Amino acid sequence: MIERALKTGGVPIASMLKRGEVKILVVEDDKFLREILVGKLEKEGYTVFEASNWNVAQKHIQGDRPHVILLDIVLPGIDGFEVLSTLKRNRETSAIPIIIISNLGSREDVDRALRLGAKSFMIKAHHTPQEIVDAVKKTLEEYYLRR
Amino acid sequence: MKLRVHGTLFAKFFWTLTALGTIPMAISTLFLYATYESRIRHIVDEDVARELQLNSGIQFLLIFLFVLIMATFAAYIISRNISRPLFVLTEVMKRIAGGNLNIQIRVRRQDEIGDLGNFVNEMVRRVKEARERQEEISAVKSEFISVAAHQLRTPLSIEKWAYNLLLDGDVGKVTPKQRELLEKAVMANESMIRLVHNLLDAARIEEGKFGYTFQKMDFVPFLKKLLQDxxxxxxxxxxxxxxxxxxxxxxxxxxxEERLSIAIGNIVDNAIRYTASGGLVEISVDTAPPWVTVAVRDTGIGITKEDKDRLFTKFYRGSNVMHIATEGTGLGLFLAKNIVIAHGGEIWFRSRETEGTTFFIKLPLEFSPKSPSVVSHDSFVGSI
Structure with a gap:
């Protein structure tokens, strides 16, 4: 539906939300933070998949085709930057907007993530869950309705 | 190179040697002359006596010239023997003062100057060891701060998100009393987050990883936005x-822009924070090419005399602010100073206790950031 919206020039986001067609993937290893985000996003009407590690995340990306990925750059056992660059190199996943959520946040980290193709970089300690949800909304509009 | 003689070792040796050679000779000539005058003049002819006197005068002049030549040579050799190693030592000291400790002097002499050279070498080795140890400690310390700060961020995020969830009413209605308490907790949490952020910046500055991206920027809109915030x-x-x-x-x-907004922002925040309710904060921008100076004047509590010298050091907080504003980190001015200096600028203040403080940030209009200086690794600067 969203893919069609892209071609035909836009479908009101509300109607897609009602049908639960907007899919978000949250990749975050901290259970508490992940659950807060998932809860907030579900309240907005999105279909939310969650992953605490890269293996689970990969399955969701391939099987569920999320429209936005919230990605923690510090994941157990794997470098989040690697994950990001893999996703952006892969033809099938390169178009999915990725919002980095992390507790890293030096200028080098931010620049590196943006260079690798991340949509934005949000430091968890500096943003409220609502601000992250707002960023997801904005990204959806930019990527799927206005182009 | 300009040849300098006056006041040099050479000049001192030359005059000493000349005096040593000339004075006894002059005295002896004087005696001889006096002897001619008092004794011989009566015995010999007037002409002969005059000739003898003239003779002794010429002899004196000739010997004097000879002394001058000898003194020049001797002074040159002696002074060269001393001043050349001194020159090498001075050069070594200059480089040490400039921070280069990768140097040694090749010592060939067995005399006192040779000893001095050996001592200098030993000293350089020890200072280098101490510096390396210091650098290691400093690196470990910065790394510790960095790791600790990152570790703190996760629980701080959890707190922040939990408070926000409660305040947003996502888990049920919040009574005004509960809201008040939660807002207090949010403030404390935010100030911890700020501390962690500042700690990470300070650690990066010390590790030399606090990079700058210099770009042309329009200063006035930047300042307006900063004040708007x-x-x-x-x-x-x-x-x-x-x-x-x-x-x-x-x-x-x-x-x-981002770094500069930290620096100026910290100064403005301090002015607001340490001025009592109802007070005044004045900002002025003064352009006098090639500089622009931003002055931030407050009518706050001022800075005590005792605090003046240490104000820009890390973790230092004014003795009179501790009890009125507990949330300061003592890092704001440290960061501001480092950032301003990295921009080729200067920062200073004027203050009167209880009357107020004015901070000045002076920045160059044209600034070309220097590339990091290359440390030379030549091990021998010269030999003595």
Missing amino acids: RTVLLREKKINLVVQHPLPRDLFLTAD
């Missing part, structure tokens, strides 16, 4: 912020 704080503290004179137009600087 303080509207809430100003309203809460009921402080009047006044921008003096119309701000200049088209004021372009070469700067790292």
Whole structure:
């Protein structure tokens, strides 16, 4: 539906939300933070998949085709930057907007993530869950309705 | 190279040797002359006596010339023997003062100067060891701060998100009393987050990883935005912020906008924070090419004499602010100073206790950031 919206020039986001067609993937290893985000996003009407590690995340990306990925750059056992660059190199996943959520946040980290193709970089300690949800909304509009 | 003689070792040796050679000779000539005058003049002819006197005068002049030549040679050899190693030692000291410890002197002499050379070498080795140890400690310390700060961020995020969830009413209605308590907790949490952020910046500065991206920027809109961002704080503290004179137009600087906003922001925040409710904070921008100076004047508590020298050091907080504003980190001015200096600027203040403080940030209009200096690794600068 969203893919069609892209071609035909836009479908009101509300109607897609009602049908639960907007899919978000949250990749975050901290259970508490992940659950807060998932809860907030579900309240907005999105279909939310969650992953605490890269293996689970990969399955969701391939099987569920999320429209936005919230990605923690510090994941157990794997470098989040690697994950990001893999996703952006892969033809099938390169178009999915990725919002980095992390507790890293030096200028080098931010620049590196943006260079690798991340949509934005949000430091968890500096943003409220609502601000992250707002960023997801904005990204959806930019990527799927206005182009 | 200009040849300098006056006051050099050579000149001193030359005059000493000349005096040593000339004075005894002059005395002896004088005696001889006197002897001619008193004794021989009666015995020999007038002409002969005069000739003898003339003779001794010429002899004196000739010997004097000879002494001068000898003194020049001797002074040159002696002074060269001393001043050349001194020159090498001075060069070594200059480089040490410049921070280069990768140097040694090749010592060939067995005398006192040779000893001095050996001592200098030993000293350089020890200082180098101490510095390396210091650098290691400093690196470990910075790394510790960095790791600890990152570790703190996760629980701080959890707290922040949990408070926000509660305040948003996502888990049920919040009573005004509960809201008040939660808002207190949010404030404390935010100040911890700020501390962690500052700690990470300070650690990066010390590790030399606090990079700058310099770009041309329009200064006035930047400053306006920076002040705009303080509207809430100003309203809460009921402080009047006044921008003096119309701000200049088209004021372009070469700067790292984000970093500079930390520096100027910290100064403005301090002015607001340490001024009592109802007080005044004045900002002025003064352009005098090639500089622009931003002055931030407050009518706050001022800085005590004892605090003046240490104000820009890390973790230092004014003795009179501790009890009125507990949330300061003692890092704001440390960061501000480092950032301003990295922009080729200067920062200073004037203050009177209980009357207020004015901070000045002076920045160059044209700034070309220097590439990091290359440390030379030549091990021998010369030999003595």
